Amino acid sequence: xxKPDKRDEIVRAALELIAEHGFHGAPMAMIAERAGVxxxxxxxxxxxxxxxxxxxxxxxxxxxxxxLHQGYSREKPFRxxxxxxxxxxxxxxxxSPLDFRYVEQFHNSPFGVAFRRDxxxxxxxxxxxxxxxxxxxxxxxxxLKDFPLVILFDLFFGPVVSLARDHILGFIQxxxxxxxxxxxxxxxAVKR
Amino acid sequence: xxKPDKRDEIVRAALELIAEHGFHGAPMAMIAERAGVxxxxxxxxxxxxxxxxxxxxxxxxxxxxxxLHQGYSREKPFRxxxxxxxxxxxxxxxxSPLDFRYVEQFHNSPFGVAFRRDxxxxxxxxxxxxxxxxxxxxxxxxxLKDFPLVILFDLFFGPVVSLARDHILGFIQxxxxxxxxxxxxxxxAVKR
Amino acid sequence: xxKPDKRDEIVRAALELIAEHGFHGAPMAMIAERAGVxxxxxxxxxxxxxxxxxxxxxxxxxxxxxxLHQGYSREKPFRxxxxxxxxxxxxxxxxSPLDFRYVEQFHNSPFGVAFRRDxxxxxxxxxxxxxxxxxxxxxxxxxLKDFPLVILFDLFFGPVVSLARDHILGFIQxxxxxxxxxxxxxxxAVKR
Amino acid sequence: xxKPDKRDEIVRAALELIAEHGFHGAPMAMIAERAGVxxxxxxxxxxxxxxxxxxxxxxxxxxxxxxLHQGYSREKPFRxxxxxxxxxxxxxxxxSPLDFRYVEQFHNSPFGVAFRRDxxxxxxxxxxxxxxxxxxxxxxxxxLKDFPLVILFDLFFGPVVSLARDHILGFIQxxxxxxxxxxxxxxxAVKR
DNA sequence: TATGAATGAGCCTTCATTCAT
DNA sequence: AATGAATGAAGGCTCATTCAT
Numbered sequence: 075x076x077k078p079d080k081r082d083e084i085v086r087a088a089l090e091l092i093a094e095h096g097f098h099g100a101p102m103a104m105i106a107e108r109a110g111v112x113x114x115x116x117x118x119x120x121x122x123x124x125x126x127x128x129x130x131x132x133x134x135x136x137x138x139x140x141x142l143h144q145g146y147s148r149e150k151p152f153r154x155x156x157x158x159x160x161x162x163x164x165x166x167x168x169x170s171p172l173d174f175r176y177v178e179q180f181h182n183s184p185f186g187v188a189f190r191r192d193x194x195x196x197x198x199x200x201x202x203x204x205x206x207x208x209x210x211x212x213x214x215x216x217x218l219k220d221f222p223l224v225i226l227f228d229l230f231f232g233p234v235v236s237l238a239r240d241h242i243l244g245f246i247q248x249x250x251x252x253x254x255x256x257x258x259x260x261x262x263a264v265k266r
Numbered sequence: 267x268x269k270p271d272k273r274d275e276i277v278r279a280a281l282e283l284i285a286e287h288g289f290h291g292a293p294m295a296m297i298a299e300r301a302g303v304x305x306x307x308x309x310x311x312x313x314x315x316x317x318x319x320x321x322x323x324x325x326x327x328x329x330x331x332x333x334l335h336q337g338y339s340r341e342k343p344f345r346x347x348x349x350x351x352x353x354x355x356x357x358x359x360x361x362s363p364l365d366f367r368y369v370e371q372f373h374n375s376p377f378g379v380a381f382r383r384d385x386x387x388x389x390x391x392x393x394x395x396x397x398x399x400x401x402x403x404x405x406x407x408x409x410l411k412d413f414p415l416v417i418l419f420d421l422f423f424g425p426v427v428s429l430a431r432d433h434i435l436g437f438i439q440x441x442x443x444x445x446x447x448x449x450x451x452x453x454x455a456v457k458r
Numbered sequence: 459x460x461k462p463d464k465r466d467e468i469v470r471a472a473l474e475l476i477a478e479h480g481f482h483g484a485p486m487a488m489i490a491e492r493a494g495v496x497x498x499x500x501x502x503x504x505x506x507x508x509x510x511x512x513x514x515x516x517x518x519x520x521x522x523x524x525x526l527h528q529g530y531s532r533e534k535p536f537r538x539x540x541x542x543x544x545x546x547x548x549x550x551x552x553x554s555p556l557d558f559r560y561v562e563q564f565h566n567s568p569f570g571v572a573f574r575r576d577x578x579x580x581x582x583x584x585x586x587x588x589x590x591x592x593x594x595x596x597x598x599x600x601x602l603k604d605f606p607l608v609i610l611f612d613l614f615f616g617p618v619v620s621l622a623r624d625h626i627l628g629f630i631q632x633x634x635x636x637x638x639x640x641x642x643x644x645x646x647a648v649k650r
Numbered sequence: 651x652x653k654p655d656k657r658d659e660i661v662r663a664a665l666e667l668i669a670e671h672g673f674h675g676a677p678m679a680m681i682a683e684r685a686g687v688x689x690x691x692x693x694x695x696x697x698x699x700x701x702x703x704x705x706x707x708x709x710x711x712x713x714x715x716x717x718l719h720q721g722y723s724r725e726k727p728f729r730x731x732x733x734x735x736x737x738x739x740x741x742x743x744x745x746s747p748l749d750f751r752y753v754e755q756f757h758n759s760p761f762g763v764a765f766r767r768d769x770x771x772x773x774x775x776x777x778x779x780x781x782x783x784x785x786x787x788x789x790x791x792x793x794l795k796d797f798p799l800v801i802l803f804d805l806f807f808g809p810v811v812s813l814a815r816d817h818i819l820g821f822i823q824x825x826x827x828x829x830x831x832x833x834x835x836x837x838x839a840v841k842r
Numbered sequence: 843t844a845t846g847a848a849t850g851a852g853c854c855t856t857c858a859t860t861c862a863t
Numbered sequence: 864a865a866t867g868a869a870t871g872a873a874g875g876c877t878c879a880t881t882c883a884t
Binding site for chain 3 (some may be wrong): 798800808816
């Protein structure tokens with residue numbers, strides 16, 4: 075097994091265990107075992123558990139950003155772009171429940187709060203740049219309601235996240251048509 | 267200090283510490299110290315930490331339900347009732363950040379999932395009955411979009427929760443006018 | 459409830475709980491509850507748990523001694539006296555399983571060892587005086603084997619205790635005839 | 651220190667402390683300290699305290715069984731075999747007071763009762779098989795009194811255990827000749 | 843005198859991290 | 864570089880004992 079392979083195995087094992095059992099239900103020894111490496115080995119790739127958790131988060135965020143860009147085009151009409159981002163995000167969460175569960179755990183923890191604070195205060199080189207750009211455009215062109223960006227974000231992300239959670243927990247079954255209708259409802263919320 | 271006093275102190279201390287540091291960042295010894303009681307004293311009022319956590323959650327839920335009923339009237343027009351519930355809830359979260367943070371922690375934990383499952387499946391006389399009732403009415407009268415109830419809930423709760431969190435974290439300042447506008451945006455999302 | 463009544467209730471409760479669950483399965487609070495008194499009340503009658511345990515032991519020992527004297531007569535033939543003591547003791551243990559279990563727990567614990575040491579070193583004003591007297595006589599008259607007293611005691615007590623335990627644990631059912639035969643077997647062990 | 655060394659140290663420390671102070675007078679931390687290992691280390695070798703206690707008991711039982719088989723031969727006359735087993739057992743207890751004290755503690759505890767029940771009811775290939783076999787033979791050949799096996803066991807074990815205890819506590823000094831005489835007295839008890 | 847709420851030392855166990863191999 | 868045995872601090876919980884009422 076080559077070096078990056080080991081790292082990948084560790085990250086994968088951590089994702090699985092934390093997504094399912096939470097940070098405190100995923101001891102380092104268990105992650106190591108699931109990854110097929112020694113417990114000490116993890117510390118060659120990650121300084122400590124916190125670092126592992128944070129780096130894993132950033133990898134997931136990258137995947138989400140990549141998904142959002144997939145098939146996205148600045149040439150398409152505004153509404154279509156909005157619907158694309160919304161349906162893509164919701165679809166991604168539903169089809170990658172581990173990533174979703176992990177992100178949820180992360181946001182809901184000291185890690186998440188610290189991270190979020192760093193991000194919002196500094197220059198957001200985060201993943202949501204496409205969305206941010208689109209929303210800023212929408213506000214400027216008076217397509218969207220005249221709200222601070224954060225509020226528009228929440229009107230958009232809030233329902234998406236809630237629905238993904240309910241789907242993953244099995245409280246509802248979302249098919250392609252329903253996903254589209256839901257995002258169109260979100261559109262109603264933000265559009266002027 | 268009389269008997270109910272001590273229980274109150276424990277509950278208050280638990281709320282503060284768990285809201286700020288999460289369940290695992292709030293050891294029983296720390297809760298006891300903050301409450302000004304001995305460590306063993308907590309166990310006179312709560313069988314164990316799980317019970318403390320659950321009872322505290324239910325107390326908070328009661329407060330939220332009470333707030334929602336405050337000034338609510340089935341006589342008022344549908345939209346007005348919707349706006350009342352939305353603004354009241356958002357206002358409550360903003361003005362009781364500890365309660366909000368606690369509820370968030372709770373929902374995002376084994377406790378929360380178990381609780382949620384019990385609630386959604388059984389017909390528990392939970393706190394959201396007013397909202398549920400209103401939404402069912404809205405669907406029946408074709409005022410609201412023809413979505414399953416869960417989806418309507420998420421279109422409503424999702425943004426409210428996200429916004430409360432952002433406000434509490436200081437990413438935004440919501441005043442009374444803004445709160446109203448936000449809930450009206452949610453209304454756009456759910457209304458037919 | 460008059461003063462001695464309370465003391466009796468405490469002693470009775472302690473006997474029941476310790477016999478069944480051992481010293482560590484019988485917290486003071488539980489004893490108090492079973493006795494129908496406040497937890498602090500126990501400390502009016504017994505300085506601490508150790509004292510309670512020791513005093514209770516001595517009460518039981520008194521009951522055993524009383525049973526042994528019941529129907530005992532120095533006039534009867536030696537062998538008959540031996541059989542009387544043996545059958546009476548075994549019968550007592552079988553019919554008072556709480557007393558028996560308690561005595562067993564007691565002997566098998568720091569209490570028991572300390573107690574035993576005190577007793578053997580000092581002048582045994584203990585309960586076994588009848589037995590001791592009889593055995594000394596038997597040795598002197600060359601009816602019994604020429605063993606130190608302690609050994610004769612063990613040849614006598616050892617089987618009786620083992621058999622009582624097995625009966626109480628349900629591994630065997632001893633009726634009156636069997637009890638007699640057993641003691642006669644013990645007689646074979648000690649008689650010259 | 652190699653791996654089995656540490657396990658051995660733990661077992662030895664546990665034996666010493668439990669033999670002297672009982673299960674409750676031997677906290678895991680104390681066992682660890684006496685063994686010269688960290689507290690957590692014990693849990694690498696034993697799942698928990700109960701498992702440690704049970705495994706230690708079984709190790710001791712094995713030693714006892716090994717001692718009983720030492721020099722035992724089915725070819726020798728019945729009485730000689732009986733005397734061999736009796737003297738060997740008593741000698742073993744006397745020369746291994748820690749083992750003896752431990753076994754006593756064990757039998758007198760929830761562990762012991764559960765263990766004993768399993769053993770007597772099921773056909774476990776326990777340690778007493780030699781003794782059991784010999785006694786069954788003796789009953790069948792009408793060499794021993796016609797008692798249920800349990801009773802014969804108690805007539806044999808009872809005195810042996812009592813005498814071992816008294817020797818270890820210093821109430822008596824047993825030399826080789828005395829040991830032999832004692833077992834011959836036990837023989838008188840069980841022989842027809 | 844009687845109570846039982848309150849206390850806190852002490853117990854068993856877990857787990858992030860280190861380090862000898 | 865990789866391992867995993869070893870560590871010990873920290874956590875949840877129990878219970879003998881005290882003391883204000």
